[in-house]
Amino acid sequence: MSQTEAPFPESPASSDEYSLDDLLQFAESNALNALDKSKIARTSPYTVGKFLTRLPVDDRRVVLRLLNIEGVAEVLSEMDSEDAAEVIEAMRQARAVKVLEALDPDDSADIVGDMEEANQHRLLNDVNPERAETVRTLISYPEDSAGGIMTTDVATVPKEFTVRQTVDHLHTLHDEFEHIYYVYVIDKNGHLLGTVSMRDLVMAKTNDIIGDIMHTELRGVLNVLTDQEDVTLVMAQHNFHALPVVDDDNRLLGMITDDDVIDIIQQEATEDFQKAMGAGGDESLNDPIAESVRRRSPWLLVNLLSAFMAGGVISLFEEQISHLTILAVCMPIVASLGGNAGGQTLAIVIRTLALGDFEDQDARRVLIREATKACLSGIIVGLIAALAVGILGHHWDVSAVIFVAMIISMSYAGLAGALIPITLRKLKLDPAQSSQMFLTASTDIVGFAVFLGLGSWVLL
Amino acid sequence: MSQTEAPFPESPASSDEYSLDDLLQFAESNALNALDKSKIARTSPYTVGKFLTRLPVDDRRVVLRLLNIEGVAEVLSEMDSEDAAEVIEAMRQARAVKVLEALDPDDSADIVGDMEEANQHRLLNDVNPERAETVRTLISYPEDSAGGIMTTDVATVPKEFTVRQTVDHLHTLHDEFEHIYYVYVIDKNGHLLGTVSMRDLVMAKTNDIIGDIMHTELRGVLNVLTDQEDVTLVMAQHNFHALPVVDDDNRLLGMITDDDVIDIIQQEATEDFQKAMGAGGDESLNDPIAESVRRRSPWLLVNLLSAFMAGGVISLFEEQISHLTILAVCMPIVASLGGNAGGQTLAIVIRTLALGDFEDQDARRVLIREATKACLSGIIVGLIAALAVGILGHHWDVSAVIFVAMIISMSYAGLAGALIPITLRKLKLDPAQSSQMFLTASTDIVGFAVFLGLGSWVLL
Structure with a gap:
């Protein structure tokens, strides 16, 4: 990691915090009790979070016991919400409640949303009522909507405030409001009127009126039900650091910050690639084996069905193959090239x-x-394939068949490679979902049919 | 897009700016001259950039002529640097120079870096000397390193400044410094000492000394040669909005902002997926056909070689196949399942x-x-495959062979699906590069060999 490449005098020396490698060595040698309490407190929450994800539940508790409530909250906010939910569910009630209160509202909602319902009720009953209400509201939005991602920790002021009043107001806000880059200006019914950035506040005079300096040409305002993929596109389109989220009546509900968007983009990219190849969109290498098998098998069974169809095509030509076995030798070449050309x-x-x-x-x-x-x-x-078959096998007639079959089957593959995701999207389905499997299924069938059909006709 | 879903009173009504669809319709009906000058000036530069990407070079000029220098610069900064370079190369010298000066230094460096060398010299000779020097320095860093991504528009102050002096200094900086979220504190030799955020400035008293309020525990400082993939990981790790970039002596050279990182993450995700499938990492659907074919063909030829090897395996069993053609029918089933299980x-x-x-x-x-x-x-x-073959074909002996062959070949495929990218990475190669092709090459060969070998042994 580049941190070590950048020699920085005031940066924590490597002896001051654990690296992930250090931590993994403690785990491997069953020496978690030997971890240094203050050193682990100085370690980046991201690193500790990665480490915890790799530990069995019991060992996680040993590590978390070394951290105070705020430290635990920081680590959990860096983890997968499912993993974090598991950790909190295993805690004593009083500690779990404190951790939920120390988390950002959006993080605590994500985590609570991944708990079993009984645990949700058990914990939210003891969380302070205002926070519990916020969490309940946030959980009610779809997980992959703007409402499911946003934080409700938003700094708001009326447009009559002066810059000085606004700065004073910011001082009164709790330290938890770490994400203040914009102050949102609202009317008394909560309708969004404009924004003022921290930079605007720095640049303004203390007596300026917020209503005079606020930006009212608001772009990139998100509806609370906007899909997260659209959120990433809007964020990429406007280079803002936070986008406001409103309801249908333009009442401000929260905001989405660009570090949340970075996480979503990574997650969407992972989903696309993994789903295209027929694995689970959010599957990870650390998932239980049984779960992975359960999630991947349905697509393999779809693949089995399509492979049988390809086999069915071949069985139509069994007699020809028994007379001319080079057909069996060359048919996978045509099919393989089709599959890969389509995949590109x-x-x-x-x-x-x-x-x-x-x-x-x-x-x-x-x-x-x-x-x-x-x-x-x-x-x-x-x-090239035709030349190779001709030269190696002296089958110039087979060469001609391969040449023509390859052109047809690869042209089809290029068409199918574009048509499958475009059609899936048109049908409002996920364009990535298992499309590689659908593709190779169809290129196999077409490749075999074209080559064997042409071959039987020309060669026999 | 969600903008239209969020009814916002002050947001530009749809009649105030063009949508991409609107623009495309002007292009299709050859009516670019009918575009409204002030309406296109109000349209988001991102939308105009997308539109230009789809136009032939001559039509691009018609559209850009409607915008002033700043407008052109904003649009170009949203485009692919290659496309933007093409646009600027086609401009009159005086206008091209002004556009380069109006761009952020990092954007102008990216664009100039994508020009032919003769054009680089021609333009940089006329650009103001300070900017030309900055661009030359930025071009000298590898394109996918921190130095290649960073901007040099950084606000710096000495640690002796008061908050008031700092704010006054920020006022003197040109408006172009749009990315001020952090002020960097440096000593007189340019060494990075600490950072102060806009929020810190808002929260501080005007007489506070910067040296007292700056953060010195700097994490996420990037070396100028750090690879861009590591930059994204560091940015994800620390939820900062800008990371400082330093040389080996810790002298501040620039900074990378999180909206740059969002672009890089998208680009890396695209590269991984496309390269894995044997297409060009930065290939787009709009690339010239000849160029796409040139870039994809080498990998298809590698695939052809591996397909011939698979064919070679089959040819070892030609005699067996001629006696028992069901072997030819079933062998692609085993190979196909292996390929897809490995792909997951x-x-x-x-x-x-x-x-x-x-x-x-x-x-x-x-x-x-x-x-x-x-x-x-x-x-x-x-x-399931064995049952199907048994029931459909009454070949229970073939069923048994399929069952065993499938278990062996799919286990191998799972191993290979992990081993190939891990090995490529270990060899310091790109773990994604064409790994899907390498995978299916090996699963085909293993699948055919195991099934035909077992089949010949058991059935004949």
Whole structure:
């Protein structure tokens, strides 16, 4: 990590905090009790969070006992909310409640949302009523909506305030309000009127009136039900550090900060890639084996069905194959190239969709272009394959069949690689979901059918 | 887009600015000259940038002529630097120079870096000398290093300044310094001593001394040569909005802001996915067809080689296949399932590596676990495949062979799906690069060999 590459005099020397490697060594040698209490308190919560994720539940408690409430809250806010929920559920009631109160409201809502319902009630009953109410409201929004991501710790002032009054007001806000870059200006019914940045406050005179210096041309205001993927696109579009979230009546409910967006973007990228390959969108290497198998198997069974269909195509040509076994030798070559040529297109189309760079009217042009690209690749690769088969096997008639079959099957693959995610999106389904499997299923079937069909016709 | 879902009174009504759809319709009907000058000036630069990317070079000029220098600079900063370079290269010298001066230094460096060398010299000769020097320095850093991403527009003060002096100094800085969230405190040789946030300035008294209120426990300081992937990990680790960039002697050179990081994260996610599938990491759907084909073909030729190896394996069993053609029917089923089971693991491992959640000592455990998961999937899927073949084809002996072959080949696939990216990383290569192709190459070969070998032995 670059921290160690940057020699910085005042930065904590490596002996002052644990690295993840250090911590893992303590765990491996069953020496968690030997961890230094003040050293672990100085270690970055992110590192401790990563470490905890790799520990069994009992060992997590040993580590967390070394931290005070604020320290535990910081670590938990860096962890997966599911893991964090597990940790809190295992705590004594009094400590669990204190930790929930020390967390940012959005983090505590994420974590409580991942608990069993009985535990939600048990804990929220003891959390201070105002916070409990906030958490209950936040849980009620879909997890992947703006409401599910936003924090409610927002600094608001009326437009009549002076800069001095505003700064005084900021002083009264609890330290927990770490995310103040913007002060939101609201009317007495909570409607959003404008924003003032910290920089504006620094630059203004103390007697200036907020209503005069606030920005009212507000872009990037999010509705509370906006999907998180759209949130990332809006954030990328406007280079703001926080976007306000409002209800249908433009009442300010909270805000989303760009560090939350960074996490969501990573999560969406992971989901797209893993789902495209037929794994769980939020699956991790540390998930229990049984759970991974349970989540991956349905897609493998879909794949089995499609593989049987491909096998069915081959069985139509069993007699031809028994006479001319080189057909069996060459058919997977045609199918394999089709699958991979389609996969190249598929990846680019899925990413283009994810980045919001695709409009419906682009579909026809993209399909034609991708089929063309794959067709040209097919001519190049098919020619080389044909030469190789001719030279190695002296089967020049088979060469000709391979050449033509490869062009057809690869052109189809380019088309399918674009068509599958675009169609899934059109059907309001996730364009990534298992599309690699659908793709190779169809390229196998087409590849086998074209090659064996052509081969039987020309060669026998 | 969610903007329209959020009815906001002061937000620009849709009639005040063009949507991307509006703009595309002007282009389709060859009516670019009918675009409203003041309306396009109000349109988000991001939208105009997206629109320009889709236009031929000549049409781009028609649109850009409607904007003033600042407007052009804003639009170009939202575009791909390659596209933006093309636009500027096509401008008259005087206008091009003004646009380069109006851009943020980091953006102008990115764009100039993508020009032909002759154009770089021609333009930088006329740009004001200080800016030209900055651009030349920035270009000298690798494009995907901290130095290649950072901006040099950083607000610095000595530690002896009071808060009032600091605020006065900020007032003197040019408006271009839009990214002031932190003021960096340096000594007279430019060494970084600490940071003060805008929020600190708001909260402090005007007579406080910067040296007393600055944060000196600096985390996340980046060396200028840090790789951009590590930059994203450091940014995710510390929830800061800007990270300082220093040289080996801890002299402050610039800073990286989190909106830059959001772009890099998207770009890295795109690269990983597209490269894994054997397409170009920065390939886009709009690239010229010839260029796409040129970039994708080498990997298809690698794939052709591996497909021939798989064909070679099959050719060892040609005689057996001619006697028992069901072998040819079933062999792609075994190979296909192997490829997809391996792909599930591959995607999760690549994302885990990208997110920095993998340590070298995890390798053994991950390999064993992934092979186990795939083996269990193999038992489930193999059993169903065996039943299907038995019931459909009354070949119960073939069923038994499929069952065993599937378990072996899928276990291998799980192992390979983890081993390939981990090994590529160990060899300091990109773990994503074409790993899906390497994977299916090896799962095809193993699948055919195991199934045909077992089949020949048991059935003949």
